[in-house]
Amino acid sequence: MPYRAPLSDLRFLLDHVVGFTQVAATDRFAEATPETVDAVLTEAGRLAAEVLAPVNRAGDKVPARLENGVVRTSPGFAEAYRAIAEGGWVAIGAGAAHGGMGLPLTLASAVNEMFSGACLSLQLNPLLTQGQIEALEHHASDDLKATYLPKLISGEWNGTMNLTEPQAGSDVGALRSKAEPNGDGSYAISGQKIYITWGDSDFQANTIHLVLARLPDGAPGTAGISLFLVPKFLPDADGNPGPRNSLSVVSLEHKLGIHGSPTCVMQFDGAKGWLVGAAHKGMAAMFTMMNNARLGVGMQGVGVAEAAYQQALDYAMTRVQGRTASPEIPAIIGHADVRRMLATMKAQVYSARAIGLSCAVAIDMAQATGEAGWKARAAFLTPIAKAYGTDVGVAVASEGVQVHGGMGFIEETGAAQFLRDARITPIYEGTNGIQAMDLVARKMMDNGEAAFRLLREIEMGAQTARASLPDLAEDVWQACESLREATEALLAQDLTDRFAGAVPYLRAFALVLGGHFHLKSALADGGTGPRSALARVAVKRLLPEYTGLLAQMREGAGDLYALSPEDLAA
Numbered sequence: 001m002p003y004r005a006p007l008s009d010l011r012f013l014l015d016h017v018v019g020f021t022q023v024a025a026t027d028r029f030a031e032a033t034p035e036t037v038d039a040v041l042t043e044a045g046r047l048a049a050e051v052l053a054p055v056n057r058a059g060d061k062v063p064a065r066l067e068n069g070v071v072r073t074s075p076g077f078a079e080a081y082r083a084i085a086e087g088g089w090v091a092i093g094a095g096a097a098h099g100g101m102g103l104p105l106t107l108a109s110a111v112n113e114m115f116s117g118a119c120l121s122l123q124l125n126p127l128l129t130q131g132q133i134e135a136l137e138h139h140a141s142d143d144l145k146a147t148y149l150p151k152l153i154s155g156e157w158n159g160t161m162n163l164t165e166p167q168a169g170s171d172v173g174a175l176r177s178k179a180e181p182n183g184d185g186s187y188a189i190s191g192q193k194i195y196i197t198w199g200d201s202d203f204q205a206n207t208i209h210l211v212l213a214r215l216p217d218g219a220p221g222t223a224g225i226s227l228f229l230v231p232k233f234l235p236d237a238d239g240n241p242g243p244r245n246s247l248s249v250v251s252l253e254h255k256l257g258i259h260g261s262p263t264c265v266m267q268f269d270g271a272k273g274w275l276v277g278a279a280h281k282g283m284a285a286m287f288t289m290m291n292n293a294r295l296g297v298g299m300q301g302v303g304v305a306e307a308a309y310q311q312a313l314d315y316a317m318t319r320v321q322g323r324t325a326s327p328e329i330p331a332i333i334g335h336a337d338v339r340r341m342l343a344t345m346k347a348q349v350y351s352a353r354a355i356g357l358s359c360a361v362a363i364d365m366a367q368a369t370g371e372a373g374w375k376a377r378a379a380f381l382t383p384i385a386k387a388y389g390t391d392v393g394v395a396v397a398s399e400g401v402q403v404h405g406g407m408g409f410i411e412e413t414g415a416a417q418f419l420r421d422a423r424i425t426p427i428y429e430g431t432n433g434i435q436a437m438d439l440v441a442r443k444m445m446d447n448g449e450a451a452f453r454l455l456r457e458i459e460m461g462a463q464t465a466r467a468s469l470p471d472l473a474e475d476v477w478q479a480c481e482s483l484r485e486a487t488e489a490l491l492a493q494d495l496t497d498r499f500a501g502a503v504p505y506l507r508a509f510a511l512v513l514g515g516h517f518h519l520k521s522a523l524a525d526g527g528t529g530p531r532s533a534l535a536r537v538a539v540k541r542l543l544p545e546y547t548g549l550l551a552q553m554r555e556g557a558g559d560l561y562a563l564s565p566e567d568l569a570a
Helices: 009-014 020-022 034-061 076-086 106-117 120-139 142-153 282-318 336-369 372-409 414-420 432-440 450-466 470-491 494-501 502-526 530-554 565-569
Strands: 064-068 071-072 157-162 178-181 188-195 206-214 225-231 233-235 242-243 247-252 263-276
Touching: 009 106, 009 502, 020 034, 034 064, 034 076, 034 120, 034 414, 064 565, 076 414, 106 120, 106 142, 106 282, 106 336, 106 450, 120 142, 120 157, 120 225, 120 233, 120 263, 120 282, 120 414, 142 157, 142 206, 142 225, 157 188, 157 282, 188 206, 206 247, 206 263, 206 282, 225 233, 233 282, 247 502, 282 336, 282 372, 282 414, 282 470, 282 502, 336 372, 336 414, 336 502, 336 530, 372 450, 372 502, 432 494, 432 502, 432 565, 450 470, 450 502, 470 502, 494 502, 502 530
Parallel strands: 157 206, 178 206
Antiparallel strands: 064 071, 178 188, 188 263, 206 225, 225 263, 233 242, 247 263
């Protein structure tokens, strides 16, 4: 079924719910006028629906392949990517100094959601380039910026992120890649990296790798890691691709989903590279790229969920089976259980989208104002946006298969592709378990101040809604109070107990945030429109899960470790 960009919900959230007007009111983002925002969303939605979505199935059926050392991409991907690059979409958030648009991350996040929903495999290419642009803007030397940023921003070249090695996954400090000084300011990079998304292609003139490696005097662990820029082709004096560097694609991974995205095993054999940022400070530089990429991945989950929901809805509106409760609606959407699935799918997508955009607003405000409160809010919301957005992507795609019944299990409908594609999103850019552990540990180092500030905001919103939506407001207020008490209990736990309950705690926080944003939407909708009806579904059917989740959080780790490895294997 054709993809339809969710422009109405995106505009409503930006205008009435997540506080985007604050971003547009800053000097930094003064160009994000209502007219500009509307034009950007409209054109991005058109590109997603008319250019990217039509190549999505081809990417799944005809995967990228390695042929005589060259990555051959899926049919139509080169042309679709050219439309992205020529439209300036890679540059949407990049600084104007090197040719970027300089628009807010919030707007870029909305665009990336639509592109992800249309074709996740292809959208990964510009997403990683955008992350690399940000890392170089913050940490690279002026010479590196001048050589590489214009080509990356124009989309002529693409960027990658090289962290993982066979023995160094989440434990990045275990990496073995090394960097030896060449004596001329450059370094010889050697080692193997795995899971490198868009590590090569046949439609871009150069691929620029950001590679984590250890200098000879680098300490063990993450403290001794440095970051290097390593191009596939070494630029000549005019900045154009010159000699081939000493790196290669060893193989492509055969994956469950995102078949159109080449996931490469990269070999670096003394490849020439340049230091980005300070020596031994590579993780700090890389995290500049990763933090916003985590929000980007959360929005990927939202995008795939939206596409899966749309296809399930279209199927439910045309498939006729049995007598429904509404004789005037003979299709299966008239059955109560199918209506339940579709309503909860839509409510989850809306919640995850609102959380992601709210996180983006906080990041934009932190950049525009430099205020510590916005920085803390952005940092706190990032793991929630990533984990909940991607969990929703998988859950909604799975429910979409269920709505199709047996046909959902048949590949020709395309419903299964959404589930297979979405399944990677809770894993890459930091697994959702790691996101949850980050939330309950590092993000609580302020003794919960950022969390409690958000909870106060939610309670104030519920108080405002009591007059017109008393039952929904009461449920949100009570959930918020329970979450406040649970947060106080969490702060009293040791780290092992916190980690045991981290995932349920994060999900409970996301459900309360989702209820809050649905309540705000219902108020802005006048309390009687379709968003008010959707808010009732979210508050009455999704939000109550917080009770069981917080009960799990309070249990700590004792019962888990009471089961020995031998017990688990018995």
